[in-house]
Amino acid sequence: xxxxxxxxxxxxxxVAITCxxxxxxxxxxxxxxxxxxxxxxxxxxxxxxxxxxxxxxVLRCFNRMNDLIPSFSLKGRIIYEGQDLYEPKVDxxxxxxxxxxxxxxxxxxPKSIYENIAFGARINGYTGDIDELVERSLRRAxxxxxxxxxxxxxxYSLSGxxxxxxxxxxxxxxxxxxxxxxxxxxxxxxxSTLKVEETMHExxxxxxxxxxxxxxxxxxxxxxxxxxxxxxxVEGGSGKVGYLVEFDETGNIFNNPQQQATQEYVSGRxx
Amino acid sequence: xxxxxATLNPTALHHKPGLLRNQANAAMTAIAATFATIAVLPLxxxxxxxxxxxxxxxxxxxxxxxxxxxGLEGGGIGNALIGTLVVTLIxxxxxxxxxxxxxxxxxxxxxxxxxxxxxxxxxxVLAGVPSIIAGVFIYGLIVSTRVLFGNSYSxxxxxxxxxxxxxxxxxxxxxxxLKLVPQELRWxxxxxxxxxxxxxxKVVLPAAVAPIATGVVLAIARSAGETAxxxxxxxxxxFWPEGIFKPMATMSVLIFNFAIMPYxxxxxxxxxxxxxxxxxxxxxNIFARWISGFAKR
Numbered sequence: 001x002x003x004x005x006x007x008x009x010x011x012x013x014x015v016a017i018t019c020x021x022x023x024x025x026x027x028x029x030x031x032x033x034x035x036x037x038x039x040x041x042x043x044x045x046x047x048x049x050x051x052x053x054x055x056x057x058v059l060r061c062f063n064r065m066n067d068l069i070p071s072f073s074l075k076g077r078i079i080y081e082g083q084d085l086y087e088p089k090v091d092x093x094x095x096x097x098x099x100x101x102x103x104x105x106x107x108x109x110p111k112s113i114y115e116n117i118a119f120g121a122r123i124n125g126y127t128g129d130i131d132e133l134v135e136r137s138l139r140r141a142x143x144x145x146x147x148x149x150x151x152x153x154x155x156y157s158l159s160g161x162x163x164x165x166x167x168x169x170x171x172x173x174x175x176x177x178x179x180x181x182x183x184x185x186x187x188x189x190x191x192s193t194l195k196v197e198e199t200m201h202e203x204x205x206x207x208x209x210x211x212x213x214x215x216x217x218x219x220x221x222x223x224x225x226x227x228x229x230x231x232x233x234v235e236g237g238s239g240k241v242g243y244l245v246e247f248d249e250t251g252n253i254f255n256n257p258q259q260q261a262t263q264e265y266v267s268g269r270x271x
Numbered sequence: 272x273x274x275x276x277a278t279l280n281p282t283a284l285h286h287k288p289g290l291l292r293n294q295a296n297a298a299m300t301a302i303a304a305t306f307a308t309i310a311v312l313p314l315x316x317x318x319x320x321x322x323x324x325x326x327x328x329x330x331x332x333x334x335x336x337x338x339x340x341x342g343l344e345g346g347g348i349g350n351a352l353i354g355t356l357v358v359t360l361i362x363x364x365x366x367x368x369x370x371x372x373x374x375x376x377x378x379x380x381x382x383x384x385x386x387x388x389x390x391x392x393x394x395x396v397l398a399g400v401p402s403i404i405a406g407v408f409i410y411g412l413i414v415s416t417r418v419l420f421g422n423s424y425s426x427x428x429x430x431x432x433x434x435x436x437x438x439x440x441x442x443x444x445x446x447x448x449l450k451l452v453p454q455e456l457r458w459x460x461x462x463x464x465x466x467x468x469x470x471x472x473k474v475v476l477p478a479a480v481a482p483i484a485t486g487v488v489l490a491i492a493r494s495a496g497e498t499a500x501x502x503x504x505x506x507x508x509x510f511w512p513e514g515i516f517k518p519m520a521t522m523s524v525l526i527f528n529f530a531i532m533p534y535x536x537x538x539x540x541x542x543x544x545x546x547x548x549x550x551x552x553x554x555x556n557i558f559a560r561w562i563s564g565f566a567k568r
Contacts, residue, residue, distance in 0.1 A: 063462070065458065065461070065462070068457075068458075068461070070382055070383075092461075093461075093464055093465070093466045094464075096461060096462060096463070096464045097463075097464030100462060100463060100464070101458070101462035102462075103455055103458055103459065103462070105455055107453070107455035107456055107458065107459040108459075109456065109459065109460065109474050109478075110456075110474075110477065110478050111477075119460075119463065119465075119473065119474075120463035120464065120465070123463070123464065123465050123466075123469050123473075124463075124464055167459065170459075170463060171462065171463060173463075174463050174464055176464075
C-alpha cells in the first residue's frame with residue numbers, strides 16, 4: 001500500500017484548505033490515514049469513493065463538526081488561512097462561521113423561511129438590512145421564486161429539494177468563505193438535484209466549495225477538482241482504513257487516472 | 272369436469288370455528304378482554320362515584336365561602352381552592368426551572384459522563400419515592416428548623432415538598448423530549464456558526480417545547496392531588512390565606528381532614544372538593560394530551 005503525496009506547488013493564496021498528513025481516529029479505530037491534500041480556492045472540489053472510505057470524515061474535519069463525536073481524535077494538521085484548525089486555542093464556533101456546511105438530509109430549523117435565513121446572520125452580528133439579506137441569499141440559492149410569497153411559513157412547508165436549497169441559502173447568508181456539502185443531493189430526486197447543482201455553479205464564483213458525493217456523474221458535472229478515496233483492510237486488524245488515492249483535475253481523474261484503483265472505480269468496476 | 276387436481280377445495284380458505292387453534296384464540300381473547308374490563312372498572316367507578324356525589328352537593332357559593340366551624344351548616348371551600356392554586360404555583364416556580372435546566376444539562380451538555388449517569392439514576396429513584404417521604408424531607412429541612420424567617424408550617428414548605436415530587440417527571444420528560452430532536456438540527460445550527468448555548472436555546476429547545484410542556488403539565492396534575500407531602504408542610508387553615516409563609520389550606524388536605532369528621536356540612540364539602548379536584552386533574556391531563564398532540568403536527 002503506497003500513500004502518494006499530493007502537495008503540489010500551487011501558490012499559497014490559491015489554496016483554501018490544506019491537509020498535512022491528517023489521520024483521523026474514533027477511539028482506537030483509524031478511519032482515515034495520512035491524507036495530504038490542497039483544496040484550491042474559488043473552485044469546486046469533489047470527494048468521491050466507496051462507502052466507508054472516510055470522505056465525509058475528512059470533510060467534517062474542515063469545520064470541526066467531528067468534535068461532536070466524543071471518541072474522535074485527529075493527528076496531523078488542517079491548515080486554513082495559515083491557521084491550524086485543530087490548535088487548542090481555536091474556537092470551533094469561529095471556524096464554522098467561516099467554513100459553512102450543508103448536510104446530507106435537508107435540515108431547516110422549525111421556524112419560518114425568513115427566520116431560517118435570518119438566524120445565522122443575527123448570531124453572526126450582521127448589522128445590515130436583514131430583509132435584503134434574506135432575499136439575496138434565497139435568490140443566490142435559486143429558491144427565491146418558490147418561497148417569496150410565503151416567507152413567514154414554516155421551512156417544513158417546502159419540498160425536499162426546496163428545503164435543501166433553503167439550507168444552502170441559510171449557509172451563504174452567514175457569508176462564509178468555504179462551503180462544505182456532505183452528499184447534498186442524496187435525499188433528493190433528479191430534478192431537485194439538477195437545481196441544486198445549478199446553484200453550485202452560481203456559487204463557485206464567490207465561494208470555495210467542497211462536496212462529497214456518491215454520484216460520479218455529479219462529480220463530473222459540478223467539480224473542477226476530484227479527490228478519490230478508497231478503503232483497504234488493515235493488516236492484522238478488523239475493519240478498514242480509508243486513504244486518499246488520487247487528487248487531480250476532474251477531467252484527469254475520470255479520463256486519465258494515474259492509479260489502478262481510481263481507474264476501476266470510475267469505470268464502475270467496484271464501489 | 273375440466274377442473275384440474277391443483278384447484279383448491281372451495282372451502283379450503285374459509286374460517287373454520289371448530290378448529291382447536293381458532294377456539295383457543297377465541298378463549299384467550301375473551302379472557303384478555305375480561306381482565307382488561309376488570310382493570311378499568313375501578314377507575315370508571317371512582318370517577319363516576321365522585322362526580323355524582325360531588326355534583327349533587329355543589330353550590331356556586333361554595334367557591335367563595337370559608338368552611339363553617341364544626342356544627343354549623345353551609346360554608347364553602349374557597350380558601351382551599353386558592354390554597355391549592357398558590358401551593359401549586361410555588362411548586363412550579365421551584366421545580367420548572369430546576370427540572371428543565373437539569374434535563375437540558377443531561378441531554379445537551381453532559382455527554383453521558385459519570386455525573387449525568389448518577390443524576391439519571393437518582394431521578395429514577397426519586398420518581399419511585401413515596402410522596403410522604405418528600406413531605407418528611409421538607410419538614411425536617413424547613414418546617415422543624417424554622418429557616419423561613421422563623422415560620423414553621425407554610426405554603427412555601429408545601430410548594431417545595433410538591434416540587435420535589437415534580438422534579439423527576441420534569442427532568443425525565445425534558446431529557447427525553449430533547450433526545451427526540453433530530454441531531455441534524457443541531458448540526459445545522461452549529462454549521463452556521465452558532466455556539467452550543469445559542470443552538471440549545473434558539474433551535475433545540477423550541478423544537479422540544481411540546482414534550483417539555485406536556486411533562487410539566489402532567490407533573491402539576493400529579494402534584495395538585497397529593498395529600499401526604501402537604502399534611503405536615505403546608506398544614507391546613509380554616510381561614511383565608513394569610514401569606515405564603517403561613518399555613519395554608521389545600522383541597523387535598525381539606526378532603527383528608529373533613530371526610531372523617533362527624534359533621535354533615537364538612538363531609539359535604541369534602542365531596543365537593545373531591546369533585547373539583549378530579550375535574551381539575553382530568554382537565555390537566557386532557558390539556559397535556561392536547562399539547563403533545565400539537566407537537567405531532
